[in-house]
Amino acid sequence: MHPLPDHALPPVVPPEDWRAAYEAMLVEEKEFTRARDALAARRRRMPVTRVDTEYRFVGPDREVGLLDLFEGRRQLLVYRFFHQPDVDGWPDQGCTGCSYLADHVPHLAHLNAWDTTFAMVSPAGREQIAALRARMGWEHIPWYSLPDDTFSRDFDVADYFGVNVFLRDDHDHVYRSYFVDARGVEPLLPTLSMLDLTPLGRQETWEDTPAGRPQLPPYRARRHHEYGGDSR
Incomplete structure (x- = not known):
């Protein structure tokens, strides 16, 4: 427990004063919720760009394409996890920040129920990915090996982590709909x-x-x- 001197405590007030302060702040919280909803609505109205390049990924059993990462669902989120030789602790450890994010990936049945898949990709080999996945308790996360840097370069994650969002249509055409990195991944x-x-x-x-x-x-x-x- 970190020290907390008395002068650093928040103001101590009677319950009725606390209630008044809470209700005043609640007005701003509701404004923030409405602003967040408006941003999400704008995000849903973003244009998309078609992905025609045949990107390759190595799964547990075989090499697959981007469409396969959807696992038959409509939407796909792909997180680029830095597990590679220039990361501190390689090959026993992955990037610290990426590991922090992977620890937060929930039970994916909930996301899958909304016709959406989450997957991670890394340039590490299948053996390194499988070992780290098992050691860290991430067996529930689909995780693919990148045979080259084409995907990372084309989707803005060659030098920094990020999440790319894809949509597929009824004809199995794939579109990039959204991208976020840096503090933008905090909702995850x-x-x-x-x-x-x-x-x-x-x-x-x-x-x-x-x-x-x-x-x-x-x-x-x-x-x-x-x-x-x-x-x-």
Whole structure:
């Protein structure tokens, strides 16, 4: 537990004052929800671009194309996971940030029920992917090997992680509909959303935080077995 001096505590008020402050903030929260819904509606109205290149991926049993990654569903999200020789800890570890995201991938039956598939791709070989997948508890995530850097280069994930979203039509034509990287992937990370609900927040130096509250350097995410006592 991190020290929290008395002067760093939030103001302590009677219940009726807390209720008034909460209801005032709730007005802004509802405005934010409506703005988020409006952005999602705009995203649904984005144009798409057709994907005609025959990209290849190596699955557990065979080499497949982009259409195969859909697993017969209508929509596909592909996350480029950095598991490759220039990553610290190779081949026993994957990128720290990518590992953090993979830990947040939910039971995919829920996503699949909405006719949507999630998959990860990496330039590592099948043996390295299978070993890391099993060791980290990610067996529920479809994860393919990239035989070259064509896909990563064409879809803006050669140098940085990101999520590409694809749609297929009734004629099995594939379209790129959306792309997000950097902090744009935060909706996939519920730990951050949970921390945003707390008075201490993410405890990172970039946050607008009252004086005296704990603040540490950003990007504290670790592989889940590396936190030590902090993860109990």
